[in-house]
Amino acid sequence: MIVRILSEGQLQVDDSAAAELNSLDAELEKAVNSGDGPAFRSALLALLNRVRELGTPLAADSLEPSDSILPRADADLDEVRSMLTDEGYIPG
């Protein structure tokens, strides 16, 4: 599957990693929902780091859409919340 980390680019990640990434993603969602800033930060970094470890960057001229998209590493809680709720946040 292809995962995009916003402001970093796309990575090809083996499908076998889905279960592990799903559980890290569930942690992240829990932190976003509870509004727990420090938990959010560490969950986001844990997920991004794992994707970076497992993934191989796609070529710059690749035109493939991603299966999953992740917030950038320095995104804050409010920003991620508004991304999940407000479509207007993303230009285009």
Added chain:
Amino acid sequence: MSVMKRVSLIFKSKANKALDRMEDPRETLDYSYQRQLEMLTQVRRGVADVATSRKRVELQMNNLRQQQNKLEGQAKQALGAGREDLAREALGRKGALQSQLTDLESQYHSLQADEEKLTVASQRLQSKVEAFRMQKETIKATYTAAEAQSRIGEAVSGISEEMGDVGMAVQRAQDKTAQMQARAGAIDELMASGALEDMTGTPRDDIQAELDSMRGGQNIEVELQRLKGELGAGSTQAIEGGGTPAADGATQAAAAEQPQAGEGA
């Protein structure tokens, strides 16, 4: 994959809206390509804006460093003249500027990082736009309604995702740059109004004024001695007790030569 999925769904719905806009899928290709070129212009402008902002912060840092050097020089001068109180005052002001400088330095590094990120994003988008252009021509040349829809859909959603990402980065950089410009403007205004100048030095710099008046005082003494020597008033010298005989002799000799030089001319 809740967060991952939800974010990607939002991007997909944006791409789909772009696809639905046109009746002929081939028009979608041209429309998307136009948007890509606009986005490339935007991201390049973003890089230029951040660079301008960075240079402005750099100039302000240099100004502050100059002021600090000046204060340091004044402190040395004051110490040399035995005025530790003035030296303390100068060093105190130099220290006060340090927090401004530290703040500017962190802004500078942050802008530098933004500039690098946007430059990379701009290059990546450039590669994708070029790849899209070639694919667009191929699809148009071999167009059959049946297969085109899916190929167009994939190419367009792939690149519109990139544009969404880059668009957010440009937006963020522009917001940040605007904030920094406002802060830089505030510092410029402070400098212009003299509020910072008063603290750091010119034009109404009280430390410098005192140092100057001390030196001025010394100069007046030297001038007085010279004038006294020229007048050849030995009795005044005795009363004042100033000047060495050798120096006086030289001055008197010089004074004595002057009328001759004037006569010769």
